[in-house]
Amino acid sequence: xxxxxxxxALLSAGVPASEVSILSAERGVxxxxxxxxxxxxxxxxxxxxxxxxxxxxERSQTASEHELEQxxxxxxxxxxxxxxxxxxxxxxSQTFGLNPFAGFSNPLGVFAFGLAIFLLFLGDKxxxxxxxxxxxxxxxxxxPLLIFAVALKSGISLSEAKSFLQKKFPKQNLELDPxxxxxxxxxxxxSKILVCAAQENHEAKTSRAIQDAKxxxxxxxxxxxxxxxxxxxLLTVVPILISQITT
Numbered sequence: 001x002x003x004x005x006x007x008x009a010l011l012s013a014g015v016p017a018s019e020v021s022i023l024s025a026e027r028g029v030x031x032x033x034x035x036x037x038x039x040x041x042x043x044x045x046x047x048x049x050x051x052x053x054x055x056x057x058e059r060s061q062t063a064s065e066h067e068l069e070q071x072x073x074x075x076x077x078x079x080x081x082x083x084x085x086x087x088x089x090x091x092x093s094q095t096f097g098l099n100p101f102a103g104f105s106n107p108l109g110v111f112a113f114g115l116a117i118f119l120l121f122l123g124d125k126x127x128x129x130x131x132x133x134x135x136x137x138x139x140x141x142x143x144p145l146l147i148f149a150v151a152l153k154s155g156i157s158l159s160e161a162k163s164f165l166q167k168k169f170p171k172q173n174l175e176l177d178p179x180x181x182x183x184x185x186x187x188x189x190x191s192k193i194l195v196c197a198a199q200e201n202h203e204a205k206t207s208r209a210i211q212d213a214k215x216x217x218x219x220x221x222x223x224x225x226x227x228x229x230x231x232x233x234l235l236t237v238v239p240i241l242i243s244q245i246t247t
Contacts, residue, residue: 004033004055011048017041032058032143039079039147039168045154053146053195060199066205071213072131079127082224083120089236103239106246116234123227127220134212142198144169147174149191158190 011017014091032054034095040050103109151161162176179197183190 002055002058004051004058007033007037008048008051008055010024011051012168013109017047017237028171035168036145036147036150039164040150040154043151043154043156043164045150049153052149053150057143057198060202063201064209068135068209068213071210072134072216075131075213075216075220078220079131079224082127082220082228085228086116086120086232087234088234093236093240099189099243100236100239102246103242106239106242109239109242112234112238112242116231119227119231119234123224123231126227130216130220130223134209134216137209142201145176145179145194145198145201149194152191152194 010019027044033051036050036054037047039045041049090100147168148161148165151164152158156164158180165176179193180190182188183193186193
């Protein structure tokens, strides 16, 4: 059970919010939990309702992270396979009696070995950077919409809720007007529209991230091909040639 779900259960059981806060802090809370909790306290909104919104948000985020991790399994496997290719080449050459290790005793062979290691290191870093960039771009930025919904549920005016949100997230460009206009046109509660908008934004971002992850396996072949294949030649063909020439 997550910290958020535990806090909801304790509040439902009648445990005072102050004690729940202490117990949750002892278990360790996420930044999102702390932001939602403090916002609910400052606004005078029902803490349990705010945490229930957060719990749904966290479950959706966890499921999306699992989907992304599964989609990234193939690119990561591609990277590992490509990086081990030169090692397999050397082992195979040695098995067939070509003795590439004899070439590494030559100064030129030592240089080729060092250059190959550098290329493999470079390929690994470039591939890891591409994978990490995709993972970092997946960070969800829909929490302000949930906080805005919590603020409106607390009973404050729309302008006060906007002001509170700008103070809470001063560095984020919050596009709230389209959602507010849609609520006025349809007559639907703004808080529900904001929660739905956060969910739709999250699903759209997850879909884009999964598509990018599937395409990443192909894009990884560019840096890995430019580094691993030369390293493969430097670790197999070059030492074999040196070995044959010297003997």
